[in-house]
Amino acid sequence: MDNAIQKTPERESFYRKIDGENLSALWNVMGDLITPEPKSACRPHLWKFDDIRAYMMEAGKLITAKEAERRVLVLENPGLRGQSKVTTSLYAGVQMVMPGEVAPAHRHSQSALRFVLEGEGAHTAVDGERTMMAPGDFVITPSMKWHDHGNQASEPMFWLDGLDIPMVQFFDASFAEGLEEDEQKVTRPVGDSFARYGRNLLPVDLKRTAKASPIFNYPYSYTREALEAAKAHDEWDACHGLKLRFSNPVTGDFAMPTIGTFIQLLPNGFKTARYRSTDATVFAPIEGRGRSRIGDQTFEWGPRDLFVVPSWQWVTHESDEDAVLFSFSDRPVQQKLDLFREDRGNA
Ligand code: 1HN
Numbered sequence: 001m002d003n004a005i006q007k008t009p010e011r012e013s014f015y016r017k018i019d020g021e022n023l024s025a026l027w028n029v030m031g032d033l034i035t036p037e038p039k040s041a042c043r044p045h046l047w048k049f050d051d052i053r054a055y056m057m058e059a060g061k062l063i064t065a066k067e068a069e070r071r072v073l074v075l076e077n078p079g080l081r082g083q084s085k086v087t088t089s090l091y092a093g094v095q096m097v098m099p100g101e102v103a104p105a106h107r108h109s110q111s112a113l114r115f116v117l118e119g120e121g122a123h124t125a126v127d128g129e130r131t132m133m134a135p136g137d138f139v140i141t142p143s144m145k146w147h148d149h150g151n152q153a154s155e156p157m158f159w160l161d162g163l164d165i166p167m168v169q170f171f172d173a174s175f176a177e178g179l180e181e182d183e184q185k186v187t188r189p190v191g192d193s194f195a196r197y198g199r200n201l202l203p204v205d206l207k208r209t210a211k212a213s214p215i216f217n218y219p220y221s222y223t224r225e226a227l228e229a230a231k232a233h234d235e236w237d238a239c240h241g242l243k244l245r246f247s248n249p250v251t252g253d254f255a256m257p258t259i260g261t262f263i264q265l266l267p268n269g270f271k272t273a274r275y276r277s278t279d280a281t282v283f284a285p286i287e288g289r290g291r292s293r294i295g296d297q298t299f300e301w302g303p304r305d306l307f308v309v310p311s312w313q314w315v316t317h318e319s320d321e322d323a324v325l326f327s328f329s330d331r332p333v334q335q336k337l338d339l340f341r342e343d344r345g346n347a
Contacts, residue, residue, distance in 0.1 A: 004031075042087050042280050042310040043079035044294035049094075049117065049304035053158065056096040060156070065101040065149075066182070072096075072161060075282075077308060084165065086308055087280035089330040090259070091165035094306075096158050097122050097151040105148035105184040108176035110168050111212065111256050112141040115160040115284050115326050116220075117304045121153025126216050128187035131194075133157065136220025136286045138246060138263075138326065140256055142212035144175070146184045160284050160306060162328045164258040194219075197249050206250065211257035213248035218255070220286070227265040227324065238347035239275040241266040241317070253332065260331035266290065266319035273316070273347035278340055279329035280311045288323025292316065314345075 005011075005027050015025060055073055065071045072093035075086045086092035094117070097103055105125070114124065116137045123130045127145040139159075141147045151157050168174050197214040208214070223244075230242050237243060243264035246255040254260045260279070266272070266288070283292070289302045295313045309315045317325070334340035 038278055038312040040088060040280065040310045040312070041079040042077050042085075042308070044297050044299070044308060044310060044313065045078050046299040046301060046305060046307035047075060049158075049302075049306065052094050052306075053118070056094060056158065057156075060096060060098055065097050065103045069106070070095060070103055070161075075306060075308075079310075086162075086282055087166075087310065087330075089164070089166050089170075089280070089333075090282065090328070091161075091163040092282050092306070092308075093161045094158060095149075095161050096156055097149050098156050099151050099154050101151055102182045103149040104182040105146050105179040106176060107144050107146045109143050109174050110163045110165050110176075111143045111258050112147070113162040113256065113259055113261060113328060114139040114141075115162070115286075115328075117158045117160055117284070117286075119151075119153070119155045119157030121155070122149065122151035122157035124149045125184055125186060128185065129192050129216070130186055130190050131217040132190065133159070133217070134220060136223065136324075136326075138218040138220075138223070138255075138261060140212060140216050142210065142216075142256070146179065148179075148183050150183065158304075160282075160326075162259060162261075162282060164330070167258055167330065167333065193217075198222075200249070202250060208250050211248075211251075211253075213246075213255040214250060215248075215255070218246055223263050224324070227263065231265055231267065236267070236270070238273040239344050240264055241270050241272060241319075256332070258330065258333055259328050262327045262329075264325045264327070266317055266323045266325065268319060268321050271316065271318045274314045274345040275316070275342070275347075276312050276314050277329075277331075277342035278311050279331040279334055281309045281327050281329040283307050283309065284326040286324050286326055288319055288321040290317060290319035290321075290323050292318070 072095045074084050075092040116133045116135050123132050126147045246261040285301050291300045293316045
Protein backbone atom coordinates (compact mmCIF):
# COMPACT_ATOMS: atom_id res chain seq x y z
CA MET A 1 0.00 0.00 0.00
CA ASP A 2 3.05 2.26 -0.10
CA ASN A 3 3.27 2.68 -3.88
CA ALA A 4 3.00 6.32 -4.94
CA ILE A 5 0.62 6.66 -7.86
CA GLN A 6 2.16 8.10 -11.03
CA LYS A 7 1.09 11.57 -12.08
CA THR A 8 -0.05 12.26 -15.65
CA PRO A 9 -1.53 15.50 -17.08
CA GLU A 10 -4.84 13.69 -17.67
CA ARG A 11 -4.97 12.42 -14.08
CA GLU A 12 -4.01 15.83 -12.64
CA SER A 13 -6.74 17.52 -14.62
CA PHE A 14 -9.24 14.88 -13.48
CA TYR A 15 -8.29 15.46 -9.82
CA ARG A 16 -8.77 19.22 -10.25
CA LYS A 17 -12.17 18.66 -11.83
CA ILE A 18 -13.51 16.38 -9.09
CA ASP A 19 -11.95 18.56 -6.37
CA GLY A 20 -14.52 21.23 -7.24
CA GLU A 21 -17.24 18.66 -6.54
CA ASN A 22 -15.91 17.77 -3.06
CA LEU A 23 -14.54 14.48 -4.32
CA SER A 24 -11.06 13.01 -4.19
CA ALA A 25 -9.30 9.87 -5.46
CA LEU A 26 -8.71 7.31 -2.74
CA TRP A 27 -5.74 5.81 -4.58
CA ASN A 28 -3.68 8.95 -3.82
CA VAL A 29 -4.24 8.85 -0.06
CA MET A 30 -4.82 5.20 0.74
CA GLY A 31 -1.26 4.59 1.92
CA ASP A 32 -1.56 7.40 4.49
CA LEU A 33 -4.92 6.15 5.73
CA ILE A 34 -4.11 2.46 6.07
CA THR A 35 -0.60 2.24 7.49
CA PRO A 36 1.02 -1.15 8.07
CA GLU A 37 1.79 -0.05 11.64
CA PRO A 38 0.59 2.85 13.82
CA LYS A 39 2.06 6.15 12.59
CA SER A 40 1.48 8.91 15.10
CA ALA A 41 2.26 12.62 15.23
CA CYS A 42 2.45 12.15 19.01
CA ARG A 43 6.05 12.38 20.25
CA PRO A 44 7.78 11.13 23.40
CA HIS A 45 8.25 13.96 25.87
CA LEU A 46 8.97 14.64 29.55
CA TRP A 47 7.93 17.65 31.62
CA LYS A 48 9.85 18.34 34.84
CA PHE A 49 7.45 19.00 37.70
CA ASP A 50 9.71 21.63 39.25
CA ASP A 51 9.49 23.69 36.06
CA ILE A 52 5.71 23.35 35.82
CA ARG A 53 5.40 24.18 39.53
CA ALA A 54 7.36 27.41 39.10
CA TYR A 55 5.20 28.45 36.12
CA MET A 56 2.06 27.59 38.07
CA MET A 57 3.14 29.80 40.99
CA GLU A 58 3.65 32.57 38.45
CA ALA A 59 0.20 31.89 36.97
CA GLY A 60 -1.17 32.07 40.52
CA LYS A 61 -0.17 35.74 40.61
CA LEU A 62 -1.85 36.41 37.27
CA ILE A 63 -5.25 34.78 37.66
CA THR A 64 -7.41 33.22 40.36
CA ALA A 65 -8.84 29.71 40.10
CA LYS A 66 -12.28 31.30 40.05
CA GLU A 67 -11.62 33.65 37.15
CA ALA A 68 -9.82 30.94 35.20
CA GLU A 69 -12.57 28.44 36.14
CA ARG A 70 -9.72 25.91 36.16
CA ARG A 71 -6.16 27.23 36.56
CA VAL A 72 -4.33 24.64 34.53
CA LEU A 73 -1.21 24.48 32.41
CA VAL A 74 -1.95 22.13 29.53
CA LEU A 75 0.63 19.48 28.63
CA GLU A 76 0.87 19.96 24.89
CA ASN A 77 2.51 17.13 23.06
CA PRO A 78 5.31 18.67 20.95
CA GLY A 79 4.00 16.80 17.89
CA LEU A 80 0.43 18.02 18.46
CA ARG A 81 0.90 21.70 19.39
CA GLY A 82 -2.13 23.96 19.55
CA GLN A 83 -4.60 21.11 19.98
CA SER A 84 -4.57 20.70 23.79
CA LYS A 85 -3.58 17.06 23.42
CA VAL A 86 -1.00 15.04 25.31
CA THR A 87 -1.66 12.08 23.01
CA THR A 88 -3.89 11.84 19.94
CA SER A 89 -6.87 10.76 22.08
CA LEU A 90 -6.16 12.29 25.50
CA TYR A 91 -5.76 15.61 27.26
CA ALA A 92 -3.52 16.24 30.28
CA GLY A 93 -2.77 19.29 32.40
CA VAL A 94 -1.44 20.30 35.80
CA GLN A 95 -3.88 22.17 38.01
CA MET A 96 -3.17 24.32 41.06
CA VAL A 97 -5.62 25.39 43.77
CA MET A 98 -4.25 27.90 46.29
CA PRO A 99 -5.38 28.07 49.93
CA GLY A 100 -8.78 29.74 50.19
CA GLU A 101 -9.58 29.25 46.50
CA VAL A 102 -12.50 27.54 44.84
CA ALA A 103 -12.62 26.13 41.31
CA PRO A 104 -16.35 26.60 40.63
CA ALA A 105 -18.85 23.81 40.00
CA HIS A 106 -19.57 22.71 36.45
CA ARG A 107 -20.32 19.52 34.57
CA HIS A 108 -19.55 18.21 31.11
CA SER A 109 -19.60 15.14 28.86
CA GLN A 110 -15.84 14.71 29.21
CA SER A 111 -14.68 12.32 31.95
CA ALA A 112 -11.81 13.47 34.12
CA LEU A 113 -9.23 11.90 36.38
CA ARG A 114 -7.02 13.58 38.95
CA PHE A 115 -3.74 12.19 40.19
CA VAL A 116 -2.57 14.20 43.19
CA LEU A 117 1.05 15.38 42.92
CA GLU A 118 1.63 17.76 45.85
CA GLY A 119 -0.27 19.22 48.79
CA GLU A 120 -2.58 17.95 51.45
CA GLY A 121 -6.06 18.85 52.57
CA ALA A 122 -7.70 20.30 49.46
CA HIS A 123 -10.94 18.67 48.41
CA THR A 124 -12.95 17.92 45.36
CA ALA A 125 -16.70 17.48 45.36
CA VAL A 126 -18.31 15.10 42.88
CA ASP A 127 -22.05 14.47 42.64
CA GLY A 128 -22.84 15.77 46.13
CA GLU A 129 -19.90 14.22 47.97
CA ARG A 130 -16.60 15.72 49.01
CA THR A 131 -13.31 13.86 49.23
CA MET A 132 -10.07 15.11 50.74
CA MET A 133 -7.04 14.67 48.51
CA ALA A 134 -3.48 13.57 49.33
CA PRO A 135 -0.46 12.84 47.11
CA GLY A 136 -0.86 9.65 45.07
CA ASP A 137 -4.66 9.65 45.35
CA PHE A 138 -6.47 8.82 42.12
CA VAL A 139 -9.81 10.63 41.85
CA ILE A 140 -12.40 10.36 39.10
CA THR A 141 -15.08 12.72 37.80
CA PRO A 142 -17.52 10.75 35.64
CA SER A 143 -19.23 12.22 32.59
CA MET A 144 -21.91 14.87 33.42
CA LYS A 145 -21.35 14.77 37.19
CA TRP A 146 -21.16 18.17 38.92
CA HIS A 147 -17.69 18.85 40.30
CA ASP A 148 -15.88 21.67 42.07
CA HIS A 149 -12.59 21.91 43.92
CA GLY A 150 -11.61 23.83 47.04
CA ASN A 151 -8.60 24.30 49.26
CA GLN A 152 -9.17 25.08 52.92
CA ALA A 153 -5.66 23.99 53.89
CA SER A 154 -2.53 26.15 54.11
CA GLU A 155 -0.53 24.76 51.16
CA PRO A 156 -1.08 25.08 47.42
CA MET A 157 -2.35 21.84 45.92
CA PHE A 158 -1.17 20.43 42.58
CA TRP A 159 -2.59 17.56 40.62
CA LEU A 160 -2.45 16.01 37.18
CA ASP A 161 -5.71 16.18 35.22
CA GLY A 162 -6.41 13.58 32.54
CA LEU A 163 -9.48 13.95 30.34
CA ASP A 164 -10.93 12.24 27.26
CA ILE A 165 -11.43 15.66 25.58
CA PRO A 166 -10.02 14.63 22.14
CA MET A 167 -12.29 11.55 22.05
CA VAL A 168 -15.40 13.60 22.83
CA GLN A 169 -14.24 16.13 20.24
CA PHE A 170 -13.83 13.32 17.68
CA PHE A 171 -17.45 12.29 18.24
CA ASP A 172 -18.77 15.90 18.39
CA ALA A 173 -20.52 14.94 21.61
CA SER A 174 -19.59 17.75 24.01
CA PHE A 175 -22.11 19.26 26.43
CA ALA A 176 -21.21 21.47 29.39
CA GLU A 177 -22.88 23.76 31.90
CA GLY A 178 -22.05 25.80 34.97
CA LEU A 179 -23.86 26.19 38.27
CA GLU A 180 -25.15 29.48 39.71
CA GLU A 181 -23.26 28.88 42.96
CA ASP A 182 -19.49 28.31 43.15
CA GLU A 183 -19.91 25.10 45.09
CA GLN A 184 -22.50 22.39 44.67
CA LYS A 185 -24.63 21.31 47.60
CA VAL A 186 -23.05 18.55 49.67
CA THR A 187 -25.63 15.81 50.18
CA ARG A 188 -23.53 12.93 51.47
CA PRO A 189 -20.79 12.67 54.13
CA VAL A 190 -17.07 12.56 53.27
CA GLY A 191 -16.04 8.98 52.53
CA ASP A 192 -19.58 7.77 51.78
CA SER A 193 -18.93 6.14 48.40
CA PHE A 194 -15.72 4.47 49.58
CA ALA A 195 -17.48 3.13 52.68
CA ARG A 196 -20.28 1.70 50.52
CA TYR A 197 -18.36 0.40 47.53
CA GLY A 198 -14.72 0.14 48.61
CA ARG A 199 -15.18 -2.84 50.92
CA ASN A 200 -15.91 -5.75 48.55
CA LEU A 201 -19.62 -5.44 49.25
CA LEU A 202 -22.42 -4.39 46.90
CA PRO A 203 -26.14 -3.87 47.48
CA VAL A 204 -27.78 -7.23 46.74
CA ASP A 205 -30.07 -5.92 44.02
CA LEU A 206 -27.76 -3.24 42.67
CA LYS A 207 -28.70 -2.27 39.15
CA ARG A 208 -26.24 0.33 38.02
CA THR A 209 -26.25 1.66 34.53
CA ALA A 210 -23.43 4.14 35.07
CA LYS A 211 -20.20 2.94 33.47
CA ALA A 212 -17.83 4.77 35.80
CA SER A 213 -16.81 3.36 39.17
CA PRO A 214 -18.99 4.36 42.15
CA ILE A 215 -15.72 4.86 44.06
CA PHE A 216 -14.37 8.27 43.14
CA ASN A 217 -11.25 8.43 45.31
CA TYR A 218 -8.79 5.53 45.28
CA PRO A 219 -6.55 6.63 48.18
CA TYR A 220 -2.81 6.16 47.76
CA SER A 221 -2.47 4.52 51.18
CA TYR A 222 -4.52 1.53 49.92
CA THR A 223 -2.86 1.52 46.50
CA ARG A 224 0.58 1.47 48.11
CA GLU A 225 -0.46 -1.35 50.43
CA ALA A 226 -1.61 -3.47 47.47
CA LEU A 227 1.73 -2.93 45.73
CA GLU A 228 3.69 -3.70 48.89
CA ALA A 229 1.76 -6.92 49.50
CA ALA A 230 2.47 -8.16 45.98
CA LYS A 231 6.10 -7.02 46.25
CA ALA A 232 6.56 -9.30 49.26
CA HIS A 233 5.97 -12.21 46.87
CA ASP A 234 8.35 -10.99 44.16
CA GLU A 235 5.62 -11.01 41.52
CA TRP A 236 7.72 -9.27 38.89
CA ASP A 237 6.63 -9.10 35.29
CA ALA A 238 9.54 -8.71 32.84
CA CYS A 239 7.89 -5.80 30.99
CA HIS A 240 6.03 -4.04 33.81
CA GLY A 241 7.64 -4.86 37.14
CA LEU A 242 4.50 -5.07 39.21
CA LYS A 243 1.57 -3.39 37.51
CA LEU A 244 -2.03 -3.11 38.71
CA ARG A 245 -5.07 -1.64 37.05
CA PHE A 246 -7.61 0.50 38.94
CA SER A 247 -10.97 -1.23 38.63
CA ASN A 248 -14.67 -0.53 38.98
CA PRO A 249 -15.85 -2.84 41.80
CA VAL A 250 -19.28 -3.24 40.19
CA THR A 251 -18.13 -4.46 36.78
CA GLY A 252 -14.47 -5.44 37.22
CA ASP A 253 -13.78 -3.22 34.21
CA PHE A 254 -11.52 -0.17 34.28
CA ALA A 255 -12.52 2.57 36.76
CA MET A 256 -13.55 4.85 33.89
CA PRO A 257 -15.15 3.87 30.56
CA THR A 258 -12.83 5.91 28.36
CA ILE A 259 -9.55 6.06 30.29
CA GLY A 260 -7.59 3.15 31.72
CA THR A 261 -5.52 3.88 34.83
CA PHE A 262 -2.63 1.92 36.25
CA ILE A 263 -0.17 1.92 39.12
CA GLN A 264 3.16 0.12 38.92
CA LEU A 265 6.07 -0.62 41.19
CA LEU A 266 9.60 -0.97 39.84
CA PRO A 267 11.92 -2.27 42.56
CA ASN A 268 15.33 -0.67 43.06
CA GLY A 269 17.60 -1.60 40.15
CA PHE A 270 14.88 -3.26 38.04
CA LYS A 271 15.19 -2.91 34.27
CA THR A 272 12.13 -3.85 32.27
CA ALA A 273 12.16 -5.82 29.03
CA ARG A 274 11.06 -3.79 26.02
CA TYR A 275 7.34 -3.39 25.46
CA ARG A 276 5.08 -1.59 23.05
CA SER A 277 1.32 -1.20 22.79
CA THR A 278 -1.20 0.71 20.71
CA ASP A 279 -2.36 2.81 23.68
CA ALA A 280 -0.21 5.93 23.95
CA THR A 281 0.35 6.36 27.69
CA VAL A 282 0.97 9.23 30.11
CA PHE A 283 3.19 8.35 33.08
CA ALA A 284 3.39 10.13 36.43
CA PRO A 285 6.07 8.77 38.80
CA ILE A 286 5.09 9.53 42.39
CA GLU A 287 7.97 7.83 44.25
CA GLY A 288 11.55 7.02 43.28
CA ARG A 289 13.82 7.89 40.40
CA GLY A 290 14.82 6.24 37.20
CA ARG A 291 14.83 6.57 33.46
CA SER A 292 12.77 5.41 30.53
CA ARG A 293 13.95 4.75 27.02
CA ILE A 294 11.24 5.59 24.50
CA GLY A 295 12.15 4.89 20.89
CA ASP A 296 15.72 6.20 20.68
CA GLN A 297 15.41 8.82 23.45
CA THR A 298 16.12 8.46 27.16
CA PHE A 299 14.22 10.47 29.78
CA GLU A 300 15.39 10.79 33.39
CA TRP A 301 12.52 11.10 35.85
CA GLY A 302 11.87 11.68 39.52
CA PRO A 303 8.75 12.14 41.63
CA ARG A 304 5.95 14.18 39.97
CA ASP A 305 7.66 14.47 36.57
CA LEU A 306 5.31 13.65 33.68
CA PHE A 307 6.14 11.82 30.47
CA VAL A 308 4.35 10.42 27.47
CA VAL A 309 4.94 7.22 25.47
CA PRO A 310 3.33 7.32 22.00
CA SER A 311 1.49 4.41 20.42
CA TRP A 312 3.63 1.48 19.30
CA GLN A 313 6.99 2.90 20.40
CA TRP A 314 9.29 0.56 22.27
CA VAL A 315 9.71 1.48 25.91
CA THR A 316 11.91 0.23 28.75
CA HIS A 317 11.97 1.55 32.31
CA GLU A 318 14.82 1.39 34.80
CA SER A 319 14.67 2.41 38.47
CA ASP A 320 17.39 3.56 40.88
CA GLU A 321 15.16 3.21 43.95
CA ASP A 322 11.81 1.54 44.53
CA ALA A 323 9.74 3.59 42.11
CA VAL A 324 5.96 3.92 41.80
CA LEU A 325 4.45 5.10 38.51
CA PHE A 326 0.86 6.06 37.86
CA SER A 327 -0.19 5.93 34.20
CA PHE A 328 -3.26 6.36 32.00
CA SER A 329 -4.27 5.61 28.42
CA ASP A 330 -7.27 5.00 26.14
CA ARG A 331 -6.93 1.22 26.53
CA PRO A 332 -10.57 0.57 27.63
CA VAL A 333 -11.82 2.08 24.38
CA GLN A 334 -9.33 0.26 22.18
CA GLN A 335 -10.11 -3.05 23.87
CA LYS A 336 -13.86 -2.62 23.42
CA LEU A 337 -13.33 -1.84 19.75
CA ASP A 338 -10.95 -4.80 19.26
CA LEU A 339 -8.13 -2.42 18.34
CA PHE A 340 -5.75 -2.92 21.25
CA ARG A 341 -2.46 -4.68 20.49
CA GLU A 342 0.64 -5.17 22.57
CA ASP A 343 4.07 -6.60 21.86
CA ARG A 344 6.24 -7.93 24.67
CA GLY A 345 9.32 -8.37 22.49
CA ASN A 346 10.71 -11.74 23.50
CA ALA A 347 9.71 -11.46 27.17
C1 1HN B 1 -12.11 20.37 34.01
O1 1HN B 1 -13.41 20.29 34.31
C2 1HN B 1 -11.16 20.27 35.01
O2 1HN B 1 -12.77 19.94 36.71
C3 1HN B 1 -9.82 20.32 34.69
O3 1HN B 1 -10.75 20.26 37.30
C4 1HN B 1 -9.41 20.49 33.41
C5 1HN B 1 -9.92 20.82 31.09
C6 1HN B 1 -10.83 20.99 30.10
C7 1HN B 1 -12.18 20.92 30.37
C8 1HN B 1 -12.64 20.71 31.66
C9 1HN B 1 -11.59 20.15 36.44
C10 1HN B 1 -10.33 20.62 32.39
C11 1HN B 1 -11.70 20.56 32.68
